[in-house]
Amino acid sequence: MVDSPIKTIFADLRNVINEEVDDYFKILFRFENGITGEVELGTYFLADKPKWFERHWFIGGDTGSMYSDGFEPEGKIARTTRLLKNVPGKTTMTASGPTRSFGPPPEGVLTTEELPKVDFSHIMLFENYLKSLEGKEELLVKIPEVRRVLAVMEAVRESAATGRSIDFE
Numbered sequence: 001m002v003d004s005p006i007k008t009i010f011a012d013l014r015n016v017i018n019e020e021v022d023d024y025f026k027i028l029f030r031f032e033n034g035i036t037g038e039v040e041l042g043t044y045f046l047a048d049k050p051k052w053f054e055r056h057w058f059i060g061g062d063t064g065s066m067y068s069d070g071f072e073p074e075g076k077i078a079r080t081t082r083l084l085k086n087v088p089g090k091t092t093m094t095a096s097g098p099t100r101s102f103g104p105p106p107e108g109v110l111t112t113e114e115l116p117k118v119d120f121s122h123i124m125l126f127e128n129y130l131k132s133l134e135g136k137e138e139l140l141v142k143i144p145e146v147r148r149v150l151a152v153m154e155a156v157r158e159s160a161a162t163g164r165s166i167d168f169e
Contacts, residue, residue, distance in 0.1 A: 002059065004033035005169035009152065013160035016044050027156055032169075035061045068115060077113040080105070 007030045014024040023044065029037040037059045057068040057075075064079035091098045124140075131137040155166040 002029075002031050002033075002035050002037060004031040004035060006030070006152070007032045007168060008165045009155045009159055009168050010165040011156040011159040013156060016042070025156065025160075028165075030165075035059065066115070073115060075115050077115065079111050079113070081109050081111060 009030075010028045012024075012026045013022055015022060016024045024042040026038070026040040029039075031037070039057060051070055057066075057073070059066045062083065064077060066075065066077045068075035128137055128140045132139045152168070155168055159166045
């Protein structure tokens with residue numbers, strides 16, 4: 001996802017509806033290269049639209065961001081052609097009042113891209129596992145990758161229990 005080690009993890013983890021299921025979490029990742037990521041899921045975020053229970057992924061950096069909604073993701077990558085700055089003497093009026101920071105960027109500065117298309121089905125992981133047992137394929141998800149995910153999950157639980165960010169990698 002982000003080609004950089006995770007520096008810190010901060011998490012809020014709750015049992016809103018079911019005490020035996022973590023049905024809400026918000027995780028903030030800070031990566032060594034300065035990128036931050038946010039993952040949030042809540043089974044009780046209600047909305048009057050299809051697939052309301054599918055939450056979003058968001059990754060933000062200093063030259064762009066990516067969002068992805070749903071389990072069959074729809075989203076965009078937004079990038080800037082140059083670093084956005086406050087414009088001295090230029091004020092934009094918004095519903096919340098005047099601003100120099102949150103007005104629309106000049107034309108051509110913000111570009112959007114579609115998310116890359118990925119041909120994937122979860123059944124492919126099970127098929128790959130069986131083929132790896134038969135010696136026909138290498139595992140798609142390597143054991144060190146599984147260990148890393150489990151370590152992230154442990155850091156999430158520790159952060160939620162202590163209310164502090166956890167140093168990682």
